[in-house]
Amino acid sequence: MKRHHRIGTGAVAWAACVLLVSLVGAGQTRELRPGDPLPGITPVEFSEFRLGLDDFSEVENAEEGLGPAFNGTSCAVCHNVPSIGGSGVILEVRAAYRDENGGFRGLNSAGDSLIHLFSIPAHSCQPIMPDDVTVVAHRAPIPLFGAGLVEAIPDDTLLALEDPFDRTGDGVSGRAAVITDVATGDRRVGRFGWKAQHATLLAFGADAYRNEMGITNDLFPRESAFGVSAEQMRLCDSMPDPEDVRNPTTRRRGIDNFEAFMRFLAPVTRGPINEVVRDGERIFHAIGCAACHVPALTTGPSVNPLFNRKTVALFADLLLHDIGTGDGIQQAAAAPEEIRTPALWGLRVRRPLLHDASAATIEDAIGRHQREAELARRGFLQLSPSDRGRLLAFLRSL
Numbered sequence: 597m598k599r600h601h602r603i604g605t606g607a608v609a610w611a612a613c614v615l616l617v618s619l620v621g622a623g624q625t626r627e628l629r630p631g632d633p634l635p636g637i638t639p640v641e642f643s644e645f646r647l648g649l650d651d652f653s654e655v656e657n658a659e660e661g662l663g664p665a666f667n668g669t670s671c672a673v674c675h676n677v678p679s680i681g682g683s684g685v686i687l688e689v690r691a692a693y694r695d696e697n698g699g700f701r702g703l704n705s706a707g708d709s710l711i712h713l714f715s716i717p718a719h720s721c722q723p724i725m726p727d728d729v730t731v732v733a734h735r736a737p738i739p740l741f742g743a744g745l746v747e748a749i750p751d752d753t754l755l756a757l758e759d760p761f762d763r764t765g766d767g768v769s770g771r772a773a774v775i776t777d778v779a780t781g782d783r784r785v786g787r788f789g790w791k792a793q794h795a796t797l798l799a800f801g802a803d804a805y806r807n808e809m810g811i812t813n814d815l816f817p818r819e820s821a822f823g824v825s826a827e828q829m830r831l832c833d834s835m836p837d838p839e840d841v842r843n844p845t846t847r848r849r850g851i852d853n854f855e856a857f858m859r860f861l862a863p864v865t866r867g868p869i870n871e872v873v874r875d876g877e878r879i880f881h882a883i884g885c886a887a888c889h890v891p892a893l894t895t896g897p898s899v900n901p902l903f904n905r906k907t908v909a910l911f912a913d914l915l916l917h918d919i920g921t922g923d924g925i926q927q928a929a930a931a932p933e934e935i936r937t938p939a940l941w942g943l944r945v946r947r948p949l950l951h952d953a954s955a956a957t958i959e960d961a962i963g964r965h966q967r968e969a970e971l972a973r974r975g976f977l978q979l980s981p982s983d984r985g986r987l988l989a990f991l992r993s994l
């Protein structure tokens with residue numbers, strides 16, 4: 597967390613915001629770029645967004661609590677394509693055990709599965725993958741554009757979409773990931789992460805701060821490094837936990853700043869929509885893609901106009917499905933076979949695809965859809981070349 601405040605940030609932020617507001621106010625349509633905040637953001641919200649962007653981008657070192665085991669030195673090292681807050685190519689590694697009956701066992705009694713990439717000092721606090729694991733999984737970063745809108749979708753909306761016993765008989769049986777939110781203790785519907793493991797940006801950011809960077813905080817107060825004893829961990833990192841303390845001036849923690857940055861980050865805007873793209877969208881519905889990639893959901897009522905009953909055109913139901921790509925890891929409410937439907941908005945600025953970054957092209961990603969998505973994949977394979985072109989034109993417009 598930044599302890600020295602960067603002078604002038606507030607003033608620059610305010611000036612930029614006034615500029616943005618005046619452009620919109622003047623009716624000029626300046627194209628929103630990836631990394632911009634939500635249009636209509638207030639000056640106070642904009643300064644929180646900027647402070648959050650600073651913390652999200654800030655490279656940390658051991659004196660600031662980094663490590664002992666970690667995957668990256670800032671949030672932005674992994675979330676940076678095509679702008680800060682986006683996706684990236686650094687993959688997280690997980691490992692665990694499956695028995696022949698499909699039973700799952702984590703690396704330890706807590707069910708942990710994360711294997712950190714780095715440690716400081718190098719070697720002495722480096723988690724080592726046991727030589728008898730039977731599952732090794734990789735996870736790609738998920739872009740954060742529009743995350744505040746996703747957070748504002750009511751749990752009831754997602755619960756109404758689930759159909760765990762496939763009563764509709766279409767082969768699709770999504771499940772809501774009901775989890776306990778670490779910040780409030782409330783039962784909530786998870787929607788963030790490939791396993792829908794968190795419901796809020798505060799909780800996900802706090803989890804990432806500890807798990808990806810080794811910076812303990814109020815929500816995740818203990819260091820975690822598989823196979824490294826608590827004693828050894830203290831030798832590697834003697835900073836008292838939690839390491840993410842409130843800034844004496846702003847009274848905000850790093851995790852509050854991350855939350856603000858992600859909440860106010862605008863979704864990626866659609867590319868040009870022409871007749872071919874519209875035809876493609878009709879095909880998307882006709883072959884059953886929209887059964888899981890639900891085109892739009894709506895946020896609940898909010899006192900903040902940015903989030904009050906807004907249409908969120910994310911192309912996902914945010915439910916857990918088994919489409920045959922499961923990574924073998926049981927986590928939060930998700931079974932080893934299950935993956936949360938990813939939002940398709942911003943698809944054109946994101947590669948590689950799928951949770952493990954194993955698909956280079958959109959066609960590859962569709963080709964991996966099986967089980968609950970078997971009918972949709974077959975529908976795709978049966979399209980004429982020109983209809984396939986229309987569907988891909990639609991997907992490339994997202």
Ligand code: HEC
Nearest residue numbers: 667668671674735736737788789790800801804805808854
């Ligand atoms: C080592 C790379 C790495 C670093 C560093 C990192 N992330 Fe991530 N991020 C990921 C990966 C991988 C996922 C998907 C993880 C999963 O679902 O298990 C992810 C997912 C997320 C999500 C879920 C988004 C969604 O819509 O589902 C949020 C929120 C997030 N990261 C925030 C952060 C924040 C805040 C930080 C800094 C404290 C951070 N990340 C640091 C790799 C990283």
Ligand code: HEC
Nearest residue numbers: 885888917921935936937938949950951961968969972976
């Ligand atoms: C039964 C639910 C379901 C159906 C039906 C479905 N998908 Fe998916 N889709 C998913 C899930 C779950 C994933 C994530 C799988 C993974 O990463 O392992 C996914 C991933 C994707 C991705 C990759 C996105 C990314 O960010 O990595 C694309 C593209 C995609 N689907 C397009 C389609 C298209 C086009 C169709 C129709 C032919 C379709 N899907 C039908 C559930 C579904």
